[in-house]
Structures are given as C-alpha cells and as structure tokens.
Amino acid sequence: MTAGAARGNFWWCSNCREEVDPARVTFQERHDSCGHAVRWIDAKPTATIRGTDGQPLDRSEYADRLEAQAYGPADGDRVRLTYGDGSTVQGTWTTTGDGPVLHLDDETLHHVNGASQRTILARSDVGRRVALSDGEGQAIASLLDELAGVYPDEPLGELARRLAVMMYDRMGI
C-alpha cells in the first residue's frame, strides 16, 4: 500500500488498491499479479482532502477510494473472494482496526488482502440509515453534477456524475 499523497505519475491497480511498478504492468496494461486493468494516474491534487501526511491526495486515487466506499462491500454484506488460483472463500464482511476481514461460517476470520475479485452475494441492511428530504437530495445531486462539471473526463468527476444519476433515479427525476 502506498500513502497516496499526490507526488507524480504512476500506475494504479484499483483492485489491489496500490501503486504498481511499471515492470509489473503487462502489455495489455494489466497488473501481472491480479490480472486487473491498471490505470495511469496523472497526479492532480484534491482541493481540500489531505492524507495522514498532511499532503493533498491524488484526485483519481481519492475517487477510487470513494467508489469502493459507495459500491464495494460494506459491513454485514455477504461476500465471496476469488483468488488468482481460482479458489474462493465466503463470509461476512467486517471492518476491523487491521482492515477488512471476512467472518467465515466456521467463526474464523479471513483477511481479504490479495484476493483478485470481491463479489457481493447479499447486501446487509446495516449502515443504510441515511434518509434525506427530496429537497436535500436534489440539492446534493445538483452539487455532485456541478462537481462532475469541474472535473470532466477524470475518475472523480465520473463518480460524482454516477452518484448524482443514482440519486435522481431514486427520487424519480
């Protein structure tokens, strides 16, 4: 794992959530260990978000993080991990101080790092508490749209647009 401060250009694997050494990027622009597509990050700093080192984060890396937060597994979800050798393990996604783990049916804990694929089998109701008025929802979706206009053609703007569309859909707009 890398600190994530904006510091130049690099290859990024959104599956492993780490910077990838150019020597480990295949001809097809994939990460040689997990097989997922890597992305060339042209470092652009966030406006207000700072890393633990006090430096601005890279916007695209930040977008990856937010995307995982929005669409990736959440606590209580039933998740299947698939490894590069085809083996799988299933359990309940649980966030610990040591990062996310799967709580397996035999009561053991399984660290999720290194899995090549995370499949959400069932969503939990835990953590789905945010309720907004229609006016609040429309205002937030409009702000997301504005953000998408500020950062066009880059992951942060694309994520903002996708979330705005999701909100409009849910409000029937």
Ligand SMILES: [Zn+2]
């Ligand atoms: Zn990878």
